[in-house]
Amino acid sequence: MTRRTFTWRDGLILVAAVVGIVVTFRLGLWQLSRVDEKEAQQAAMDAREQLPAIPPAALVAAREPAQTDPLLHRAVRLDGQWLPDATVFLDNRSMDGRAGFFVLTPLRLAGDAGVVLVLRGWAPRNFQQRDALPPVPTPAGPVAVTGRVMERVPAVFALGQESGGRIRQNLDLGAYRVETGLPLAATLVQQTGPASDGLQRDWPPPATGVDRNYGYAFQWFGLCTLMALLFLWFQVVRPFLRSPRA
Incomplete structure (x- = not known):
């Protein structure tokens, strides 16, 4: 061969x-x-969710990532009053397979201890009038809110630069702080609990994306x-x- x-x-x-x-x-x-x-x-997120609720003062005082990161996904209870004039509706958000809005409203803490932006829940959209806001009652008096700390609301794809107004695609917390002039905390709170004020809160667990990897x-x-x-x-x-x- x-x-x-x-x-x-x-x-x-x-x-x-x-x-x-x-x-x-x-x-x-x-x-x-x-x-x-x-x-x-x-696993770290799951463990944090089981820890006792953090005090609101710790949430307001945290400004730098080294301070805010340990608070993410922790439970918190806030007492205060809604600031409904600054409510924002994030469009193109779904829950249980239905299209609608995420509703965010700032909450001024009791004793004027600070302001925290709260992701209050999800509301369906009006398909006959796409620019119509869903009816979301906002109590005028003192309220108690339970939830978990979030770094930001997950963004969706948007064409062009975000503009102001009640209905938006995404919300940047720093830009929103400047826009409203409110002394907002560096993180926000995702409200949990049963449906109320016309809002649903069937939040899915945070997606880690391991299936993609x-x-x-x-x-x-x-x-x-x-x-x-x-x-x-x-x-x-x-x-x-x-x-x-x-």
């Missing part, structure tokens, strides 16, 4: 195959490491395997089958 000569072209193909296999395999491992990180974050890992490992199989077939198996035998 004649031995096949190893050429410079074979060398380039070998180097390219090894580099591609190593890179895609490492990328697959990196995606799995991201899964571990996100699962650890989820598993999908990316599968793709990278699949590509790695494909390159290895193609290299073996075209550079090893097929030349062997086609080579003359004594």
Whole structure:
């Protein structure tokens, strides 16, 4: 049997195959490491939700990330009065498969201890009149609100720059603070509990996105395997089958 000569072209193909296999395999491992990180974050969030409620003063005093991060997902109880004139309706938000608005209203804490923006709940939209605001009664007197601390409201895709007004796509807490002139806390509160004031609160658990990372890992490992199989077939198996035998 004649031995096949190893050429410079074979060398380039070998180097390219090894580099591609190593890179895609490492990328697959990196995606799995991201899964571990996100699962650890989820466990930390679940543990924080079981801790005792934080005092409102701690929520208002926290300004820097080093102060606010330990408070995220913690339970809190707020006593104060709504500021309904500053209510914002975030459009294109769904709950239980229905389209509508997220409703946010600032709450001035009792004793004028500060102002916290509260994600009060979800309200359905009027499909006959898309710019109509849903009826959301807002109590005028003192109220007690229970909820969990959030860093921000998840954003949705929007065309162009956000404008003011009652109905918006997204809300940036810093810009909203400047717009209203209110001494808002650096975080906001997602109200929990049964439906009230015409608002539903069937909040889904925070999504960590591990399914997406598993999908990316599968793709990278699949590509790695494909390159290895193609290299073996075209550079090893097929030349062997086609080579003359004594």
